[in-house]
Amino acid sequence: MHQHRVGLVWFENDLRIDDHPLLCRAAAQCQQLILLYCVNPKWFKPNRYGLRSMGPARQQFLEQSLHQLDTQLATYGQRLIVSDQPPLETVARIIAQYGIDAIYRSENSGFYERQYLSIVRQRYPFLHYAETETQTLFDAQQLTNALAPFPASFSKFRKLAEPITIPSCCARPSQLPPPPKQFPPSYCHYPKPVAEPQPSQFHGGCAAGIDHVKGYFNSTQAQHYKQTRNALDEFVHSTKFSPWLALGCVSPRQVMSLLNQHEQTFGANDSTYWIYFELLWREYFQHYARHYDALLFSAEGINKQRPRTSFYAARFKKWCQGNTPYPIVNACMKQLNATGYMSNRGRQLVASCFVHELQLDWRYGAAYFEQQLIDYDVAANWGNWQYLAGVGADPRGQRWFDLTKQTAIYDPQHKFIKKWQGDVFDNELDNVDIVDWPIDTQP
Numbered sequence: 001m002h003q004h005r006v007g008l009v010w011f012e013n014d015l016r017i018d019d020h021p022l023l024c025r026a027a028a029q030c031q032q033l034i035l036l037y038c039v040n041p042k043w044f045k046p047n048r049y050g051l052r053s054m055g056p057a058r059q060q061f062l063e064q065s066l067h068q069l070d071t072q073l074a075t076y077g078q079r080l081i082v083s084d085q086p087p088l089e090t091v092a093r094i095i096a097q098y099g100i101d102a103i104y105r106s107e108n109s110g111f112y113e114r115q116y117l118s119i120v121r122q123r124y125p126f127l128h129y130a131e132t133e134t135q136t137l138f139d140a141q142q143l144t145n146a147l148a149p150f151p152a153s154f155s156k157f158r159k160l161a162e163p164i165t166i167p168s169c170c171a172r173p174s175q176l177p178p179p180p181k182q183f184p185p186s187y188c189h190y191p192k193p194v195a196e197p198q199p200s201q202f203h204g205g206c207a208a209g210i211d212h213v214k215g216y217f218n219s220t221q222a223q224h225y226k227q228t229r230n231a232l233d234e235f236v237h238s239t240k241f242s243p244w245l246a247l248g249c250v251s252p253r254q255v256m257s258l259l260n261q262h263e264q265t266f267g268a269n270d271s272t273y274w275i276y277f278e279l280l281w282r283e284y285f286q287h288y289a290r291h292y293d294a295l296l297f298s299a300e301g302i303n304k305q306r307p308r309t310s311f312y313a314a315r316f317k318k319w320c321q322g323n324t325p326y327p328i329v330n331a332c333m334k335q336l337n338a339t340g341y342m343s344n345r346g347r348q349l350v351a352s353c354f355v356h357e358l359q360l361d362w363r364y365g366a367a368y369f370e371q372q373l374i375d376y377d378v379a380a381n382w383g384n385w386q387y388l389a390g391v392g393a394d395p396r397g398q399r400w401f402d403l404t405k406q407t408a409i410y411d412p413q414h415k416f417i418k419k420w421q422g423d424v425f426d427n428e429l430d431n432v433d434i435v436d437w438p439i440d441t442q443p
């Protein structure tokens with residue numbers, strides 16, 4: 001017996017059908033189902049930093065992911081519908097037009113993303129709402145003790161979380177209820193394949209994502225992960241799971257399940273453990289973002305201490321373009337601009353340079369990453385930037401990287417710098433001199 005007549009599954013960063021407990025729940029509870037994704041027009045307009053929230057690399061990856069999800073849903077006689085209108089407008093129209101009586105949405109770590117659902121809840125209190133964790137390793141109730149009080153550092157969180165058993169993945173639904181009649185509505189469309197994809201090493205979508213993770217664990221790369229993960233270049237040196245994890249094309253539990261299988265076949269070692277360790281970092285930042293809400297975006301960070309940085313437009317522009325006096329930083333930024341990806345080590349170096357060498361307000365750096373990264377994740381990005389800027393969860397309070405030393409360790413032959421032309425830059429950092437500023441002649 002179905003509990004609900006028409007359910008709405010509001011997809012966000014959970015673009016898959018495997019290991020999706022919420023989709024299974026909606027399938028079991030509803031007579032008819034609408035599957036919706038909202039491409040928010042706000043993502044393409046200048047934000048408070050004068051940047052777009054979504055740049056072309058991630059947009060392409062997202063479009064590919066939507067298309068792949070739609071293809072999978074079609075095998076169930078269902079389709080994904082996509083709206084390019086503001087999410088609140090779209091959801092309101094769908095509720096009114098189709099008589100929705102239940103809304104299903106995965107827990108989201110983003111403060112602003114969570115607000116959308118809060119507003120819908122306030123406007124339509126009589127609907128049934130189901131929110132489930134689909135993007136984390138642990139279920140919320142498993143972490144009650146680990147998160148109260150909220151652990152001030154990753155190490156504290158890790159010690160509490162590590163002994164907890166990760167729930168197994170859930171099977172995909174055996175069937176899905178059909179959409180209502182007269183579908184889709186005129187203001188929505190089905191995802192189209194990307195017309196002329198830009199060449200990229202990352203192809204969006206759940207099928208591509210799971211193939212990549214399986215391919216990684218069927219090889220011996222994971223056996224050497226700890227030794228290679230800090231490399232600045234080369235696809236195989238770290239897992240490259242992040243874009244698929246960020247959009248939920250693959251779940252962290254699916255990754256863990258394949259990691260366990262890998263350990264059974266190839267053996268467990270420090271490197272295989274370290275992949276789990278990094279997934280725990282990801283987990284920590286998801287809860288960090290939910291705990292600190294809008295403080296994630298505040299200059300003072302969670303400690304409410306204003307950093308001694310400012311905003312210099314010319315310096316910011318040069319950093320974005322990879323045109324600073326620091327070749328290693330330039331190479332990383334040019335790699336990011338060309339591919340949408342940068343290694344973890346690279347991200348640490350360019351963020352340290354941004355805050356300590358260029359003395360810029362860290363939020364502009366985070367906003368530029370948000371625009372450029374193919375694996376942008378609100379919690380991981382803003383949480384890591386706060387950490388690097390000394391206003392986050394770093395018990396040391398300060399992370400400064402000596403760029404000369406780091407170059408000697410990670411790019412001793414300058415191969416990476418040469419590849420990305422990091423050694424091509426203007427000689428002066430500040431070409432706007434104090435005398436160039438307009439001066440008031442009147443007292």
Ligand SMILES: Cc1cc2nc3c(=O)[nH]c(=O)nc-3n(C[C@H](O)[C@H](O)[C@H](O)COP(=O)(O)OP(=O)(O)OC[C@H]3O[C@@H](n4cnc5c(N)ncnc54)[C@H](O)[C@@H]3O)c2cc1C
Pocket residue numbers: 229238239240241242243245246275278279281282283285342343344345347348351369373375376377378380381382384385388
């Ligand atoms: C300033 C800064 C900004 C960042 N912004 C993002 C972001 O927007 N999205 C994002 O996914 N990661 C972000 N990271 C974390 C990390 O750099 C990337 O997850 C990693 O480089 C992705 O490559 P990979 O999948 O090969 O990682 P691997 O080294 O193979 O790690 C495996 C997985 O663990 C997780 N992970 C690893 N390191 C971290 C970390 N420090 N914090 C959180 N999760 C981690 C990722 O999901 C990653 O896919 C940022 C780091 C810094 C320093």
